Amino acid sequence: MNREVVEQVLRDYYALRRPDTDPELEAVRVAILLEDVFKIRLSDAEIDAAVLTEVSSVAGLVARLRGDS
Amino acid sequence: MCGVCGIVSWGEAPDLPLLRRMMNRLGHRGPDGNGFYRDRHAALGHTRLAIIDTSHGAQPLCNEDGTVWVTFNGEIFNYVELRDELRRCGHAFRTASDTEVIVHAWEEWGTGCFSRFNGQWALALWDRREQRLVLSRDRLGVRPLFFVRRSTGLLFASEVKSIFADRSVPRAFDPVGLDQIFTYWSPIAPRTVFRDIEQLEPGYFAILDREGFRKAPYWGITFPPQGQEIRQDFQENAETLRERIVEAARLRFLRSDVPVGAYLSGGIDSSITAAVIARYTNAPLQTFSVRFSDSEFDEGQYQKKMSAVLGTQHEDIVVSPSDIAGVFPEVIQHAESPILRAAPAPLFLLSKLVRDNGYKVVVTGEGADEVLAGYDIFREARVRLFWSRDPGSAKRTRAAELLYPWMARSPGRVPAFARSFFGRHLDPGDPAFSHRPRWDSTSVISSMLSGDLRSEIDGASGDDILSAMPPGNEDWDPLSRAQWLEMTTLLPGYILASQGDRMLMANSVEGRFPFLDRDVVDFAGTLPANHKLFGLEEKYILKHAFADLVPDDIIYRPKQPYRAPDAMSFFTPDCPAWFGEVMSERSLESAGVFEPSVVAGLLAKCERTGGENMSNTDNMRLLAVVSTQLTYESLILEKRYGPLERPISDPSVAVDLVTDDRTV
Numbered sequence: 001m002n003r004e005v006v007e008q009v010l011r012d013y014y015a016l017r018r019p020d021t022d023p024e025l026e027a028v029r030v031a032i033l034l035e036d037v038f039k040i041r042l043s044d045a046e047i048d049a050a051v052l053t054e055v056s057s058v059a060g061l062v063a064r065l066r067g068d069s
Numbered sequence: 070m071c072g073v074c075g076i077v078s079w080g081e082a083p084d085l086p087l088l089r090r091m092m093n094r095l096g097h098r099g100p101d102g103n104g105f106y107r108d109r110h111a112a113l114g115h116t117r118l119a120i121i122d123t124s125h126g127a128q129p130l131c132n133e134d135g136t137v138w139v140t141f142n143g144e145i146f147n148y149v150e151l152r153d154e155l156r157r158c159g160h161a162f163r164t165a166s167d168t169e170v171i172v173h174a175w176e177e178w179g180t181g182c183f184s185r186f187n188g189q190w191a192l193a194l195w196d197r198r199e200q201r202l203v204l205s206r207d208r209l210g211v212r213p214l215f216f217v218r219r220s221t222g223l224l225f226a227s228e229v230k231s232i233f234a235d236r237s238v239p240r241a242f243d244p245v246g247l248d249q250i251f252t253y254w255s256p257i258a259p260r261t262v263f264r265d266i267e268q269l270e271p272g273y274f275a276i277l278d279r280e281g282f283r284k285a286p287y288w289g290i291t292f293p294p295q296g297q298e299i300r301q302d303f304q305e306n307a308e309t310l311r312e313r314i315v316e317a318a319r320l321r322f323l324r325s326d327v328p329v330g331a332y333l334s335g336g337i338d339s340s341i342t343a344a345v346i347a348r349y350t351n352a353p354l355q356t357f358s359v360r361f362s363d364s365e366f367d368e369g370q371y372q373k374k375m376s377a378v379l380g381t382q383h384e385d386i387v388v389s390p391s392d393i394a395g396v397f398p399e400v401i402q403h404a405e406s407p408i409l410r411a412a413p414a415p416l417f418l419l420s421k422l423v424r425d426n427g428y429k430v431v432v433t434g435e436g437a438d439e440v441l442a443g444y445d446i447f448r449e450a451r452v453r454l455f456w457s458r459d460p461g462s463a464k465r466t467r468a469a470e471l472l473y474p475w476m477a478r479s480p481g482r483v484p485a486f487a488r489s490f491f492g493r494h495l496d497p498g499d500p501a502f503s504h505r506p507r508w509d510s511t512s513v514i515s516s517m518l519s520g521d522l523r524s525e526i527d528g529a530s531g532d533d534i535l536s537a538m539p540p541g542n543e544d545w546d547p548l549s550r551a552q553w554l555e556m557t558t559l560l561p562g563y564i565l566a567s568q569g570d571r572m573l574m575a576n577s578v579e580g581r582f583p584f585l586d587r588d589v590v591d592f593a594g595t596l597p598a599n600h601k602l603f604g605l606e607e608k609y610i611l612k613h614a615f616a617d618l619v620p621d622d623i624i625y626r627p628k629q630p631y632r633a634p635d636a637m638s639f640f641t642p643d644c645p646a647w648f649g650e651v652m653s654e655r656s657l658e659s660a661g662v663f664e665p666s667v668v669a670g671l672l673a674k675c676e677r678t679g680g681e682n683m684s685n686t687d688n689m690r691l692l693a694v695v696s697t698q699l700t701y702e703s704l705i706l707e708k709r710y711g712p713l714e715r716p717i718s719d720p721s722v723a724v725d726l727v728t729d730d731r732t733v
Binding site: 012013016024025027028029030031032033035036037041044047 | 303451452455458459462463464465467468470471599603604605606609612613625
C-alpha cells in the first residue's frame with residue numbers, strides 16, 4: 001500500500017464533508033474509514049485527532065499496521 | 070402497467086364469469102381497456118393502463134398463429150432493441166407494443182427470454198399447443214404476481230383480492246406470513262400473509278402443465294468475494310455508473326406514448342433522476358412531491374429548491390395526520406398486507422395528485438438505497454463491527470454518536486445505549502449480522518399476539534431466509550450480505566409493494582425506477598463495498614457521480630429517511646369512527662391475531678399522549694395492530710372501505726374458443 005493510495009482516500013473523504021467540530025469524534029469517524037478500507041485495526045491511542053489528521057502520519061500508520069514498512 | 074389474472078383448469082373449462090369478476094377487481098390497475106382469452110383449459114384476463122402503443126397493443130395478445138397468448142403487467146424497456154433482434158430472426162410484428170415482443174421472445178428463446186428483458190413485469194404466457202402456463206416476474210419484484218394452486222389447476226392475479234373473487238378460495242391468515250412481517254417487515258416470497266396464497270419470487274419463472282408445477286430462477290442478486298472485485302478504479306466506476314443511470318432514466322422517460330412525470334422527495338435519489346431527465350431530454354418536466362403539515366417530517370424546502378434548479382412545473386400535496394387516518398383503510402385495502410409504518414398513506418395521496426394532474430407514469434428514486442447502500446442499517450452494521458473489535462473502548466463507544474446525533478446532547482446515555490443496541494449479535498460470521506438488531510426490535514410485536522396464533526406459529530415450519538443466501542456469500546463483504554438481505558426482504562415485500570406498486574396503482578399510476586434497471590443493479594453489484602459505503606458516507610459513488618447535477622446542500626445533507634406521522638395520526642380529535650370499530654375488543658377477538666388486553670394497554674398509552682412522542686417500538690406496535698385488523702376486515706371479511714370492484718367496460722379483446730366467439 002503506497003502513500004499515494006492513502007492520500008487519495010483521505011482526499012476523497014475530506015472532499016465530501018466538513019470535519020466534525022468534536023476532534024475526538026472526527027478521529028473515530030476517520031478510524032472507521034481506515035479500518036474498513038485498509039483492513040487494519042487501530043488501538044485507542046491511535047484513534048486520536050493528533051494521529052489521524054496529518055496525511056503523512058496516517059499514511060505511516062496504515063503502512064505500519066499493514067506490515068508494509 | 071395493468072392488471073393480469075387467469076385460470077388454468079384441467080377439468081371443466083375455466084369459468085368465464087369468474088374471470089370477469091377477477092378482472093373487475095383489477096379495474097383500478099387498468100382503467101383504459103380490458104380483454105380476455107379462453108380455451109378449454111386456460112383463461113387469461115387483462116385490464117389495461119395504456120402507455121405504449123395506446124391505439125393498439127390491447128391484451129391478451131397472441132403470436133402469428135394464435136398458439137401463444139400473453140397477459141402482461143409492466144414494461145420491457147429494451148423492447149425496441151429486442152424487436153429489432155427478433156425481426157432479424159424472422160418474426161413479424163403487428164403492433165408497436167412491448168407486449169408483442171414477449172410472445173415472439175418466448176417463441177425464439179423459451180425461458181431464456183426473461184434474462185434478456187430489461188424491465189419491470191409480471192406476466193402469464195399460455196402455450197395452447199403444449200397446454201402450458203408460464204408465469205414470470207421481474208428481477209427485484211417491482212410488479213406483483215400471486216397465485217393459488219389447486220388439484221385441478223391454478224388461479225393467478227396481480228392482486229390477492231382478484232383471486233378472492235373465487236368464493237371457493239379459503240380466506241385466512243397464514244400465521245408464519247404474519248410472523249415474518251412482524252420480524253422482517255415483509256413476508257418472504259413465495260409466502261404471503263394469506264393461507265395457500267403464494268407469490269412468485271422476484272427473478273423467477275414458473276411452469277404449470279400436465280406434468281405439474283415447477284419454478285426456477287432466471288436471475289439472482291449476487292456479489293463478488295471481498296477483495297476480488299474486478300473494478301477497483303473509483304473514478305472509472307463513477308463514470309460508468311453515471312452512464313448507466315442516465316441511460317436507465319432516459320429509457321424510462323422516453324419509452325412512453327403518454328407524458329411522464331417525476332417524484333421529488335427532497336432527497337438525493339429522486340433529485341438525481343429528475344435532474345438526469347431535465348438534463349438529458351428536451352421535454353418539459355412535471356414534478357410531484359408530498360409534504361407534511363408537521364415540520365418534523367416535511368422536506369418542502371429541499372423539494373422547492375430542486376424544482377427551481379431544474380425549472381420544473383411542480384405540484385405538491387400537504388398531508389396532515391388526519392389525512393392519513395382518513396385514507397388508511399383504503400390504503401390497506403390496496404396494500405393487502407399489515408404494515409408497520411403509516412408512510413404508504415401519503416404516497417397514496419401523492420399518486421392521486423399525479424392522476425388528478427393528468428399523468429399516469431412517474432419516474433422515482435426507489436432502489437438507490439438498497440442498490441448503492443443508502444440506508445442507516447448499513448451504517449449501523451459498520452459501526453457495530455467497529456465497536457465489536459474492542460467493546461471496552463470508550464473511543465469506539467462514541468461511534469454511536471455518529472449514527473445518532475442526539476447522543477451528543479446526552480453523552481451519559483451513550484455507553485448504555487451502545488451496549489444495549491450494539492452489544493448483541495456480534496458474531497461477524499453471522500450472515501445476518503447487519504439485520505439482527507432490526508429483527509429483534511421488530512419482533513416485540515409478537516409479544517402482543519394471541520395465544521392461539523402464537524401456538525400456530527410455534528407449531529409451523531418457518532422459512533429460513535439465511536439458507537436461501539447464495540453459495541459463497543460467506544466470502545462477500547459484510548455490506549454485500551446486508552444488501553442481499555435488504556433486497557430480498559424489505560425491498561420487494563414493502564418498499565416496492567405496500568409503499569410502491571399498490572399505492573401507485575390504487576390511482577392508476579405506473580412507477581418507473583431507474584435505480585432498479587438491470588444494467589444499473591448488475592453493475593452496482595460488482596463494485597467494491599467501500600465505493601458504495603465509504604467509511605460512514607452512504608451512496609458515496611452516487612454522490613460523486615452526480616455532484617455537478619444536484620446542489621451541494623441536497624447532495625450532502627444528512628440523510629432523512631422518508632417517514633410520516635404514525636400513532637399520532639389515529640389520536641386526533643377528528644379520528645374517523647372506523648378506528649374505534651376495528652380496534653374494539655370484539656373485532657380483535659374476531660380476527661384472533663392480537664391479545665385484546667395487551668392492545669387495550671397500548672391504546673391507553675397512546676391516548677395519554679395523543680399518540681405523540683411515542684417510542685419507535687410503540688409506533689410500530691400500533692401500526693401493526695391497526696393495519697392487521699384492516700387487512701382482516703377488508704380482505705378476509707371483505708368489508709369495503711373503498712370500491713372493491715371498478716366495473717370495467719366492454720372488452721376490446723374477447724376471444725372465447727369454448728363458445729367459439731371471437732372479437733379482437
